[in-house]
Amino acid sequence: MKNETIGTRIRKRRKELRLTQVSLGTKVGVKGGAISxxxxxxxxxxxxxxxxxxxxxxxxxxxILYGEDSPSNVEPAAADTKLVPILSYVQAGEWTAESTIRDLEGNIEYLQTNLELSDAAFTLIIKGRSMEPDFSEGDAVVIDPNVYPLPGDFVVAKNGEEEALFKKYRPRGVIDGQEVFELVPLNDDYPTLRSDSVPIRIVGTMMEHRKYRRRR
Structure with a gap:
């Protein structure tokens, strides 16, 4: 039903499973009043x-959030499935290894994966053309802030701008006692950034890339 609200869907599923508000609250770990x-x-x-x-x-x-009429929305996820929140580029720029989904507010969309990831893992939807041809706008990448990048890895980083960046990680060794690295685009039309020229903070390392086919 198009007029269903979040509350309507919660109540409907609860009654389908023959649960009281109190018993559902116990399963969720909240008081029955929260369910109400x-x-x-x-x-x-x-x-x-x-x-x-x-x-x-x-x-x-x-x-629960959107009431999408799909069989996948009324089936339990597999035991090894992890739900990874999808962040905006601005949210990703503020993310740290200590961040979790409880730090997010509002309606949250998720990507499901069976990878073993930390609780700080998140998904970023690629925008722009700087990482073409390997990464196209609309592709999804799963990032784990608790994984340190190796040479050639792809990372999300923050360089002082409002939004995060997604680039290839290339270490350049120790210069003047400081570890120096570059953030390299795959598209030659975009510039390479060096950590000894601009302040850069690595947010996390890519663990999965999902490339989506688009019809033109």
Missing amino acids: QWEDDKTNPKGDNLLSLAKALQCAPEY
């Missing part, structure tokens, strides 16, 4: 609560 507020659309589940709620209701978080 969610079902009445007074507040919305976020972060870890959203993931726990989706697991308890045996559905995907996307079904």
Whole structure:
């Protein structure tokens, strides 16, 4: 139903599973009053609560948030599946190894993966043409801030601008007692950045690349 709200979908799934608000709250790890507020659309589940709620209701978080009419939205995820939040370039620029989805607010979209990743892992949707031809706009990359990059790895980094960057990592050794590296685009039309010329912070290392076919 197009007029369904988040609360309506929570209540519907709870009743389908024959759960009381109290028993659902126990499964999620919150008080029954929180379930009541969610079902009445007074507040919305976020972060870890959203993931726990989706697991308890045996559905995907996307079904709770958006009500997408797809079989995948009403089936429990596989035991080895991890939900990785999709961040904007601005959010990625502020991300650290200590960040988790509980630090995010508002509606969150996720990518599912079976990789073993830290709780700080996130997904970035590629934009722009600086990493063509290997990475096209709209591709998804999964980044783990707890993995240190090796030469040739692809990384997300912050160089003082508002938004993060996605580039190839190339170490240049120790210069004047400082480890120097470059952020290299794959498209020659874009400049290479050096850490001894501009302040650069590595946010995380790419662990997975999903390339999506586009129809023209």
